Amino acid sequence: MRFETARLVIRTFEPSDEEPWLAMVTDPDFRRYLPPGPIPTAETFQDAIQGRHAMERERGFAMWAVDAKETGAFVGQCGVRPVEPTGSEIDLAYHFNKASWNKGYGTEAVTAVLAHVFGSIGLSSVMAVVMPENIGSCRVAEKAGMRFVGIASYYGVTGLKKYVADRDWWKAPT
Numbered sequence: 001m002r003f004e005t006a007r008l009v010i011r012t013f014e015p016s017d018e019e020p021w022l023a024m025v026t027d028p029d030f031r032r033y034l035p036p037g038p039i040p041t042a043e044t045f046q047d048a049i050q051g052r053h054a055m056e057r058e059r060g061f062a063m064w065a066v067d068a069k070e071t072g073a074f075v076g077q078c079g080v081r082p083v084e085p086t087g088s089e090i091d092l093a094y095h096f097n098k099a100s101w102n103k104g105y106g107t108e109a110v111t112a113v114l115a116h117v118f119g120s121i122g123l124s125s126v127m128a129v130v131m132p133e134n135i136g137s138c139r140v141a142e143k144a145g146m147r148f149v150g151i152a153s154y155y156g157v158t159g160l161k162k163y164v165a166d167r168d169w170w171k172a173p174t
């Protein structure tokens with residue numbers, strides 16, 4: 001899987017993504033507004049990539065790697081996964097390394113992933129949940145055309161802002 005935006009390449013994860021992925025996800029600033037958990041290791045990466053490849057084979061979607069075209073370097077990840085393995089609710093996630101923040105990459109990637117999953121993949125609805133203090137992430141959801149629908153609990157975390165995009169009404173921002 002591979003698709004492009006003006007400045008980004010969004011693609012299936014590869015084993016060579018391990019080093020930049022680990023650098024991103026072990027950064028305390030990156031982890032500030034994410035659910036607490038063990039610090040990821042090389043094994044975490046191997047498990048994640050296997051799970052993502054399997055999900056892409058079985059369902060056509062996954063969390064994907066994002067590269068900046070300008071440098072060719074890995075800058076983050078963006079994609080969708082089910083909230084529960086057998087449930088129908090699909091969660092959109094987006095994570096970028098600190099050096100890439102506030103360049104519009106988050107909004108650009110989320111917009112492209114929504115267009116892809118509503119188009120080629122045929123999903124009907126996608127949601128995202130954000131800690132209210134994570135202003136940058138709330139802005140990304142809003143700028144990418146998602147709608148705030150209320151406060152909710154997911155993944156053992158309460159008080160999350162929930163955003164939704166439905167294929168019926170979602171439009172890419174102009």
Ligand SMILES: CC(C)(COP(=O)(O)OP(=O)(O)OC[C@H]1O[C@@H](n2cnc3c(N)ncnc32)[C@H](O)[C@@H]1OP(=O)(O)O)[C@@H](O)C(=O)NCCC(=O)NCCS
Binds near residue numbers: 031096
């Ligand atoms: C949240 C995150 C994905 C944003 O990505 P990004 O590429 O910086 O997003 P964009 O550049 O498209 O947009 C960020 C917006 O938030 C705004 N913003 C960022 N931090 C802000 C803050 N502390 N206060 C107010 N606005 C803020 C930016 O100004 C920008 O809005 P604008 O275009 O209206 O000026 C990125 O910071 C990240 O990966 N964080 C760590 C992982 C994470 O928290 N992911 C989301 C989990 S729900």
